[in-house]
Amino acid sequence: xxxxxxxxxxxxxxxxxxxxxxxxxxxxxxxxxxxxxxxxxxxxxxxxxxxxxxxxxxxxxxxxxxxxxxxxxxxxxxxxxxxxxxxxxxxxxxxxxxxxxxxxxxxxxxxxxxxxxxxxxxxxxxxxxxxxxxxxxxxxxxxxxxxxxxxxxxxxxxxxxxxxxxxxxxxxxxxxxxxxxxxxxxxxxxxxxxxxxxxxxxxxxxxxxxxxxxxxxxxxxxxxxxxxxxxxxxxxxxxxxxxxxxxx
Ligand code: NAD
Numbered sequence: 001x002x003x004x005x006x007x008x009x010x011x012x013x014x015x016x017x018x019x020x021x022x023x024x025x026x027x028x029x030x031x032x033x034x035x036x037x038x039x040x041x042x043x044x045x046x047x048x049x050x051x052x053x054x055x056x057x058x059x060x061x062x063x064x065x066x067x068x069x070x071x072x073x074x075x076x077x078x079x080x081x082x083x084x085x086x087x088x089x090x091x092x093x094x095x096x097x098x099x100x101x102x103x104x105x106x107x108x109x110x111x112x113x114x115x116x117x118x119x120x121x122x123x124x125x126x127x128x129x130x131x132x133x134x135x136x137x138x139x140x141x142x143x144x145x146x147x148x149x150x151x152x153x154x155x156x157x158x159x160x161x162x163x164x165x166x167x168x169x170x171x172x173x174x175x176x177x178x179x180x181x182x183x184x185x186x187x188x189x190x191x192x193x194x195x196x197x198x199x200x201x202x203x204x205x206x207x208x209x210x211x212x213x214x215x216x217x218x219x220x221x222x223x224x225x226x227x228x229x230x231x232x233x234x235x236x237x238x239x240x241x242x243x244x245x246x247x248x
Contacts, residue, residue: 006223007230010206011237013220014097017182018244022089023198024103024110027187027209031083031228034076034107038189039211055162063146063154071142074125074157077106078139082113084228085186088235090114096246097238102173104188104195106159119173121166121195123159131156166194177201184208187227190215 001009014020026036037050048069052058059066082090090113092098100117101110106125110118129136132153139157146155160167177183183202190196190213199205204220207213208230216222223230 003223003225006221007233007237009221010223010230010234013182013204013206014092014184014234014238014243015241017204019099019180020097020182020184020243021099021177021180021202022092022101022184022186023188023195024085024089024101024105024186025188025190026105027189028085028089028103028227029077029080029083029105029107029109030187031085031226032080032107032109034073034080036187036189038191051162054159056156056164057162059154059156059161067142067146070157074106074139077108078125080107080109082109084232085226086110086113086115088228088231089186091235092231092238092243093117093245095238095242097243098184099176099245102176102195102198104192119169119176121160121170121173123157123167123169125157125159127158128155129158130154170194173198174201182206185213185215185219186231189213 030036053069086109089101093100093115101115102119102121103110104122106122108124125139127136128139128142130148130151130153133148133151135148135150142155148155177198180202183199183205185199185205186208199215207216207219207222208227210224210226
């Protein structure tokens, strides 16, 4: 099937669905200049194993090294601007096609693009918190010190590190997935569990990803193209039509 027929199929599936959600991964933000983890050209991550560098064990073992390794890419996330994929998802929500976005990303770009209902299952970069007294502080604090201003304890970012338990947003995402008819999986290699298990809760799954994923054989539709292109084309096809969640 060629690209335009796949796009028509995507529009048809979204029109037929009464409950559509998106699940996004690092691939939705590569067009904003943030490297993902598992593309062939891994950029920032060529030299590191993310499961080691971004782990709770690494933070506890050597905080100085942990922050040296991570602050640079967090700063990249914080400086980045939304791209066509983020804007299109926000537009789909505004027009009532999408209930919301479940994202594995910590970069906050869905909210920057205007998405209102976002479940950040791996946390975010807006704040950090003390591992001893639990007080939260602004992320900027970490540029000065990784010790808590109140008690001197070790600060950690409000992201879910490898080895952490899952966030409240993850459990809320599981709840919102109940009865999901159509899940658009955008820019995720679907290799990080438990998030990679969420597609099992949807009646139908569409994969929008540059490379194959382990889910492709079970998906209703696979589009191996860039997220920005596919989602902006989808918005164009749907035009002024309104979806089931449209609020006047
Ligand atoms: P991943 O790196 O494992 O997979 C990304 C997938 O997106 C790849 O299969 C790649 O082919 C595809 N891709 C890349 N650019 C694309 C584009 N423009 N359009 C369509 N597809 C594209 O990412 P993951 O599955 O999200 O897992 C990595 C974990 O690392 C996530 O859980 C996330 O928390 C974290 N992470 C976050 C960010 C961020 O916040 N921006 C960046 C890197 C990693």
